[in-house]
Amino acid sequence: MPSLRLRDADSCRYDLVSLGEVMLRLDPGEGRVRTTRTFRVSEGGGEYNVARALRRVFGMRTAIVTALADNEVGRLVEDCMLTGGVDTSLVRWVPYDGVGRTVRNGLNFTERGFGVRGALGMSDRGHSAASQMRPSDVDWDHLFGVAGVRWLHTGGIFASLSPAAASTVLTAVEAARRHGTVVSFDVNYRPSLGNDLVPDVLPFVDVLIGVQDVEAYPEVPVVATTTRRVVSASRNDFGAVAWSPPTGVVRATERRDLDVLDRVGSGDSFASGLIYGLLCGRPLQIAVEYGAAHGALTMTTPGDTSMATAAEVMALAGGAGAAVTR
Numbered sequence: 001m002p003s004l005r006l007r008d009a010d011s012c013r014y015d016l017v018s019l020g021e022v023m024l025r026l027d028p029g030e031g032r033v034r035t036t037r038t039f040r041v042s043e044g045g046g047e048y049n050v051a052r053a054l055r056r057v058f059g060m061r062t063a064i065v066t067a068l069a070d071n072e073v074g075r076l077v078e079d080c081m082l083t084g085g086v087d088t089s090l091v092r093w094v095p096y097d098g099v100g101r102t103v104r105n106g107l108n109f110t111e112r113g114f115g116v117r118g119a120l121g122m123s124d125r126g127h128s129a130a131s132q133m134r135p136s137d138v139d140w141d142h143l144f145g146v147a148g149v150r151w152l153h154t155g156g157i158f159a160s161l162s163p164a165a166a167s168t169v170l171t172a173v174e175a176a177r178r179h180g181t182v183v184s185f186d187v188n189y190r191p192s193l194g195n196d197l198v199p200d201v202l203p204f205v206d207v208l209i210g211v212q213d214v215e216a217y218p219e220v221p222v223v224a225t226t227t228r229r230v231v232s233a234s235r236n237d238f239g240a241v242a243w244s245p246p247t248g249v250v251r252a253t254e255r256r257d258l259d260v261l262d263r264v265g266s267g268d269s270f271a272s273g274l275i276y277g278l279l280c281g282r283p284l285q286i287a288v289e290y291g292a293a294h295g296a297l298t299m300t301t302p303g304d305t306s307m308a309t310a311a312e313v314m315a316l317a318g319g320a321g322a323a324v325t326r
Contacts, residue, residue, distance in 0.1 A: 012148030020047025020158035021130035023106035043080035044304025049268035063087035067129035113233030131161035140175035155186035173204035214243040240292040252292035265304035270295035293317035
């Protein structure tokens, strides 16, 4: 078992709080951004997707710490988040000037890809409200010490948006450590952002997600990542691997030639399944199986966020196939 000291659920308002940007995703469906005339909209964000899945799929108590410009787009993002069941009381609403000169909401245009045409994501997030968050925007000692949080999840996407966002991440993880809250950090490397591991955060991280070599960080209690071989945009080999000092390396079931409808968000679904298993006190081998199964299921539906059920995750993790359920 990994050496994670979890706070008692009865003493905490939240099982997990995520810190990160939530964007409006605009999806052209089977078409392309450059030629479409209609978009399907939904909310999404690397850190937020984990909180949403833990709430919507696994029934845990979650919240999101973020900021939105207070306009119609921001309220649309809020409406989507409310559908996902994530507590939005920690959202910071920033006044909007009517034009977006100083603050706006992030947009994410995403093509799913098919066959030889790869998935494509194009973010339009400059000067977003979340990127301008500062450490003083949140009373961290009240959140972790009074309200109580068992687990904080954040990551490299948010930390890379600006120096202020990076400072906010560092302040949050330091406060979480002071109050005995477990911290997970998903590197979530994006070439377009140029983000990489934030070395200053490592001393406060209990679960590190998304690094190439899971044995390269022996000072971290748990390290995990997905493994993927892209056969085509619509067919992937998909699995996961994790490491902890007591267990060494453990591997989830690898699913070869997995049919893919939309791969975006599958890594976040892996993280949420893994975290769910660890929050429930499951062995690392079981937790990584939950994560891999959840990531695989998320690739069968459109959008960043999971449409799976906990029963489906458990069944697939236990070896169930795709036969009709009656």
